[in-house]
Amino acid sequence: METNDGRPADLPTDRPVLFRGGTVLTMDDAHTVLTDADVLVVDKVIAAVGQRLDVPEGTVEIDARGGIVMPGMIDTHRHLWQTAMRGYGADWTLTQYFVWYYLEHGMKFRPEDVYAGNLLGGLEALDAGVTTTVDWSHGLRTIDHAEAAVDALEEVPGRFVFGYGNIFAGPWEWATAPEFSNFVQRRLRGSDMLGFQMAFDVTGDPAFPEKAAFEVARELGAGVTTHAGVWGATNDDGIRLMHEHGFMTPETVYVHSATLSDDSYQRIAATGGSVSVSSESESSCGQGYPSSWAIRAHGIPVSLSMDTSVWWSGDLFSAMRATLASDRAREHLEAHANGDTVTNIALRAEQVVDWATRGGAKTLGLDAITGSLEVGKKADVVLLKNDSSPAMFPLLNPYGHVAFQAQRADVHTVVVDGRVVKHEHRLLGDHVAGARRSIEDTVGYLQSTLGAEGWAEGMSPDIPETKILDNPYMYTEYRSAATRGQ
Structure with missing residues (x-):
């Protein structure tokens, strides 16, 4: 269906929707797989799953034959505000990322620039079949920035969890400010379409100034998401302090967790927390070796995330592949170091598809x-189907097909909260055109602010003589041996 100007038109929102005749990955407890099966959506919920379903009169039928019907994917850690800089930092190290955003240019982002990034990033997620996204929004210098970020999320027809953060001020400062509490009460209550976390890191300072922010999170009933085990930034000291003060809970999400000790992993496991693995990021930037291979040994729940489009594609197909590649590579290397050979792979495609769907839901309490x-x-339903692609048949191992063969272009239909938001490979409505206008304004503003030379140099920024090498958090003077400050 198209409008007169060629744009895709919205499908009826008041009628049931049926996916007919697909291979259905239910991702239920038994990981039930059904072939030639149907999924019926009525009044925002899944009404039936099975073969040759009878449907109500007026049902919109979508032909899923030759395709895979699966739950919407869930990204548990994405800095949406940075999407306006898509691909800009393709060759950055993590240190250069810190220099550009934390030290030099991150503070130049206006509220409208955060809005533009969130709008485009949210649409990018939906386009790739990611129906729930954690917006790890750590560019919120002011409440106006936060208002703009949420405005964009509410405009995108997806499911989001808003992770409120501010890398330019100590969490003990912004979290205890009256305007923050007021914002939360006004904008972040009572909707399963927009959840709430507090997003901040723990430096390992023995004074534990982050305690005040944890106490606010506890008062608000909000989970905490934190970059843990990041080389040169966060380490085992932060985990120990959180544990000793009783702030490690099942709602806590530890992002990356790539340079932690067995003791820290045991603390996470014992307190019921989970880890968001961003294998592309960890492999490229140097937070540490992607942690899924270590996490599995401790039985810690895992979810997947792509981190930021300033580097990578905003889809979870790439995240699944990167996780399988890094995990299996480590398994082989460990075996070879002991003169052994891996004859049966431990991490299976089925497991990473779970991490990209059900695992994310469990992590977020959803x-x-x-x-x-x-x-x-x-x-929240995704149909992977592309009749014009020679890579989408034959369909022999559906989990393997999702993890290794499918890609964004194969996302045929996306349903969120019972609403069709993408169909026949195109996002519905006029959201993309609006996002393009906002992004063009933001990019033009940043280019003029940095100047032509600064803009070009930013793609490979010099590392200045600064404490960024010892500690990326400009709001604290704390140093430790782990950050090369002693």
């Missing part, structure tokens, strides 16, 4: 709402 195709859950 398992009763989304993450699997089960009767009564909200209808």
Whole structure:
């Protein structure tokens, strides 16, 4: 269906929707796979899953034959505000990322620039079949920036969790400010379409100034998401302090967790926390070796994330592949170092598809709402189908096909909360055109602010003589041996 100007038109929102005749990955507890099966959506929820379903009169039928019907994917850590800089930092190291955003230019972003990044990033996620995204929004210098960020998320027809953060001020400062509490009460209450976390890191300072922010999170009933085990930034000291003060909970999400000790992993496991693995980021930037191979040994729940489009594509197909590649590479290397050979792979494609769907739902406390195709859950559904692609047939191993063969272009239809938001490979409505206008304004502003020379040099920024090498958090003077400050 198209409008007169060629744009895709919205499908009826008041009628049931049926995916007919696909291979269905339910991602239920048994990981049930159904062939030649249907998924029926009625009144925002999954009404039935099975073969040759009878449907209500007026149902919109979508032909899923030859395709894979699966739950919407869930990204548990994405800095949406940086999407306006898509691909700009393709060759950055993590230190250069810190220099550009934390030290030199991150503070130049206006509220409208955060809005533009969130709008484009949210649409990018939906286009790739990511129906729930954690916006790890650590560019919120002011409440106006936060207002703009949420305005964009509410405009995008996806499911989001807003991770409020501010890398330019100590979390003990912004989290205890009256305007923050007021903002949370006004904008972040009572909707499963927009959840809430507090997003901040723990430096390992023995004074534990972050305690004040944890106390606010506890008062608000908000989970904490934190970059843990990042080389040169966060380490085992931060985990120990969180544990000793009783702030490690099942709601806590530890992002990366790539340079932690067994003791820290055991603390995470014992307190029921989970880890968001960003394998592309960890492999390229140097937070540490991607941690899934270590996490598995401790039985810690895992979810996947792509981190930021300033480097990588905003889809979870890449995240699944990168996780399988890094995990398997480490397994082989460990075996070879002992003169052994891996004859059966430990991490399977089925497991990373789980991490990209059900695992994310469990991490975010949304398992009763989304993450699997089960009767009564909200209808967050993705159809992978591309009849014109020679890579989409034959369909022999559906988990392997999702993890290794499919890509963004194969996302045929996306449903969020029962609403069709993408169909026949095109996002519905006029959101993309609006995002383009906002992004063009932001890029033009940044280019003029930095100047032509500064803009070009920013793609490979020099490392200045600064404490960025010892500690990327400009709001604290704390140093430790782990950050090369002693």
